[in-house]
Amino acid sequence: MKVAGSIVLPAAAVLAANPIFPRQNNATSPDYNSAPPNLTTLANASLLETWRPRAHVLPAYGQIGDPCMHYTDPSTGLFHVGYLHLGASGATTSDLVTYTDLNANSEPFIRAGGINDQVAVFDGSVIEKGINGTPTLLYTSVNYLPIQWTIQYTKGSETQSLAVATDGGRNFTKLEHGPVIPSPPFAYNVTGFRDPFVFQNPSFDRLLESSNGTWYTIISGGIHGEGPSLFLYRQYEQDPQFETWEFLGQWWSEDANSTWTEAGWAGRWGFNFEVGNLFALDSDGYNAEGEIFVTLGAEWSYTPIVPQVSDNREMLWASGTHKFVDGKLQFVPSMAGRLDAGRSAYAAAGKHLPASSQASQNSGASDRFISYLWLTGDFYGTLDFPTPQQNWTGSLLLPRELSVGSINVADNALAWEKGSWRVASQHDNGTLTLATLRQQIAREPLAAFQQNATNTTTQSGGIISSSQSFDQSPKSKHYLLTASISFSSRTNENLKAGFSILSGPNEHTNIYYQFSNESLVIDRSNSSAAASTTPGINTDNESGKLRLFDVPSANGTSIETLNLTIVVDGGVVEVHANDRFAASTWVWSWFEDSRDVGFFVEGGEAEFGEVKIWEGLVDAWPGRNGTS
Structure with a gap:
């Protein structure tokens, strides 16, 4: 979103308001061995490489917005990763590790400016074999701004239109007719109506008595005075031109600014949904007959009664079942959680990645659902970050594989609480099997980071009661770290145990992890010397709820081990835990010597397993001639 006076625009609108600054490759490099100046006084592009990730998806220059419009090209098997950038741009990948820009200099494959989208192109999704068997994009075409859930909706501002791929996806040609969904449902006073996500699902076909293979789309938004919603549409009588879509009702709606649980396991549903994705999973990955899941962005406010503009957004997931209410199919959640606890991590977009794709054939993977998230670099445009000096803003996070996860735990009150899990089965031996959303960094980049490491170090662990540096720290700010921590008791609420990263004398x-509120915390309060000299560099702490359950062990029960995977890639830091938790953020470390890694322990002791660090990661853009 972008602040415009007192109005905050949708996440997808940021690109329309933020300029791109010409590159100045001759800019003098700053001195990273001295205290930073006010970075806004530096030349354009002088900070181009300072925090730029090398293993993540982002344009050659300028701002990235929502990930969207992904698909596997049926003619090549290449996976197309899309994102908002001067319209929508993207790249292809055969391995989810390295990427090739669709167009030189990350130029877009679709831009605003047509009869249906005079102002902007927002998110959309692709029917792989659409019109005439060609990848066909259903996207939100925008004719009026501002759009925001706290103001009255302008009729005609958001419509849904079609475009067809040409030149292998290098361009999407808009169809020469009006929008195929020309307005929100009649008589609905909507807060938003955007981000169509197309899908096929046999259980929807059966429940709705549709023909096998019918296409559906959900469109994200909400109703003023009621709450957020996902609106469901169906391809009418399998129209091969996809020009007619039938409204089937509010597939999912929640009360305004309500929550799955006040205990904080899943944030708030807010006042307006964005970027909804709908898909089915089993324990192996994507399965059209599997359990229904949704990922969605929620816009919310600290004020529960009278909504006010705020920069509060949640990237959530939910799973559940169906019921009919007054003849309309409706979704009923059975568990929900955060897809990422980082407050700048948002707008997740995924797609079914079939086993026939090049990436899956190369790695031997079965059908998967792969999701990318946007890590906004200026907190949705609300921070006056030194953008001209950096000449790029934001990144996508590493791709994640989503599936149904299971945890075998002790049958006690911790497991029965309403949270980001549900009880799947109860056993006679005093244990339960819990189900949750499993999310893991995709196997290909994780393997590539290890196989292509420029240096690998191993740090022994043990019982540790005070902070201490590792015997050897990374030589760069690009690495993968894996570790485990075991706790003997959950009663010590003063205990904090984990790691320090990007550390040195000045930062x-x-x-x-701390048991006091069952949270994993990224403490950024001393992470950036530049934050003290330059406005717009946010160093607030990040945190998210993670329960370590009581699990069966040889001596009865023990506390579940905390297994961490941490990726540091320039300024991007991703923290993944126990295959069901993620928190991603920016760490704007300045000094050259802020590279140390160490154990961090306060208020007690914990047992650390062996820590491994793989340095270097992988250059995701080998064809960009030094722009990444």
Whole structure:
């Protein structure tokens, strides 16, 4: 979103308001061994490489927005990763590790400016074999701004239109007719109506008595005075031109600014949904007959009664079942959680990646659902970050594989609480099997980071009661770290145990778990010397709820081990835990010597397993001639 006076625009609108600054490759490099100046006084592009990730998806220059419009090209098997950039741009990948820009200099494959989208192109999704068997994009075409859930909706501002791929996806040609969904449902006073996500699902076909293979789309938004919603549409009588879509009702709606649970496991549903994705999973990955899941962005406010503009957004997931209400199919959640606890991590977009794709054939993977998230670099445009000096803003996070996860735990009150899990089965031996959303960094980049490491170090662990540096720290700010921490008791609420990263005499960032509120915290309060000299560099702490359950062990029960995977890639830090938790953020460390890694322990002791660090990661853009 972008602040415009007192109005905050949708996430997808940021690109329309933020300029791109010409590159100045001759800019003098700053001195990273001295205290930083006010970075806004530096030349354009002088900070181009300072925090730029090398293993993540982002344009050659300028701002990235929502990930969207992904698909596997049926003619090549290449996976197309899309994102908002001067319209929508993207790249292809055969391995989810390295990427090739569709167009030189990350130029877009679709731009605003047609009869249906005079102002902007917002998110959309692709029917792989659409019109005449060609990838066909259903996207939100925008004719009026501002759009925001706190103001009255302008009729005609958001419509849904079609475009067809040409030149292998290098361009999407808009169809020469009006929008195929020309307005929100009649008589609905909507807060938003955007981000169509197309899908096929046999259980929808059966429940709705549709023909096998019918296409559906959900469109994200909400109703003023009621709450957020996902609106469901169906391809009418399998129209091969996809020009007619039938409204089937509000597939999912929640009360305004309500929550799955006040305990904080899943944030708030807010006042307006954005970027909804709908798909089915089993324990192996994507399965059209599997359990229904949704990922969605929620816009919310601290004020529960009278909504006010705020920069509060949640990237959530939910799973559940169906019921009919007054003849309309409706979704009923059975568990929900955060897809990422980072407050700048948002707008997740995924797609079914079939086993026949090049990436899956190369790695031997079965059908998967792969999701990318946007990590906004200026907190949705609300921070006056030194953008001209950096000449790029934001990144996508590493792709994630989503599936149904299971945890075998002790049958006690911790497991029965309403949270980001549900009880799947109860056993006679005093244990339960819990189900949740499993999310893991995609196997290909994770393997590539290890196989292509420029240096690998191993740090022994043990019982540790005070913070201490590793015997050897990374030589760069690009690495993968894996570790485990075991706790003997959950009663010590003063205990904080984890790791320090990007640390040195002048800066440090601590990542730790604490039982006091069952949270994993990224403490950025001393992470950036530049934050003290330059406005727009946010160093607020990040945190998210993660329960470590009581699990069966040889001596009865023990506390579940905390297994961490941490990726540091320039300024991007991703923290993944126990295959069901993620928190991603920016760490703007300045000094050259802020590279140390160490154990961080306060208020007690914990047992650390062996820590491994793989340095270097992989250059995701080998064909960009030094722009990444």
